[in-house]
Amino acid sequence: MKDAKQVSLCQKLWARNKYLVLSHSSRIYLEIRQYLKGDQVEVAQVQAMIDQAVSLPENRGQVCNAFQHVWGYFKKKASPAEKAEFLQLLERYQDGQAEQGALAAAVRELLLKYPNRYLQESALVFGGQT
Incomplete structure (x- = not known):
């Protein structure tokens, strides 16, 4: 039980x-x-x-996968420009031209416009384990 x-x-x-x-x-x-x-x-x-x-080292593929899942919360709400900007940032991250923190910051910006309590409590978006 x-x-x-x-x-x-x-x-x-x-x-x-x-x-x-x-x-x-x-x-x-x-x-x-x-x-x-x-x-x-x-x-x-x-x-x-x-x-x-x-404890595992950063894996850009895994990080991109996680942020693609997070993007799913915004895909029906965000403007085409916001989508293009986020996906471009994701691609830049994948290519080593942006840091993971930039992805989290982009999500935090989206959350200001499109609040989502679930993501607002996410350790990935707001850093560290909570």
């Missing part, structure tokens, strides 16, 4: 960190998703898996 409090805490921790994890490792991202479907879940185990992902 699942411990409702542990499940709730795990879900909150995962919600804050899922795109951060995805930006480091799609494999660990999938492992955490699978773990959370199990009968017994513990916050400490989810945190350990998050820590494992975050």
Whole structure:
């Protein structure tokens, strides 16, 4: 039987960190998703898996994948110019001509115009684990 409090805490921790994890490792991202479907879940185990992902070196492909997922929250709201600007920044990042922080800053700017509580609590967008 699942411990409702542990499940709730795990879900909150995962919600804050899922795109951060995805930006480091799609494999660990999938492992955490699978773990959370199990009968017994513990916050400490989810945190350990998050820590494992975050300890990996930056992988531009993984980071682009994560920010493409984040872009999905804006694709129906953003103007064509905003879309072009974001996708150009993503391409510049992929080519090593921009830093990951610029992507997070671009998302924060979009959030000022198109608020989204889920993304406003994201560790990927607002830095570090929360």
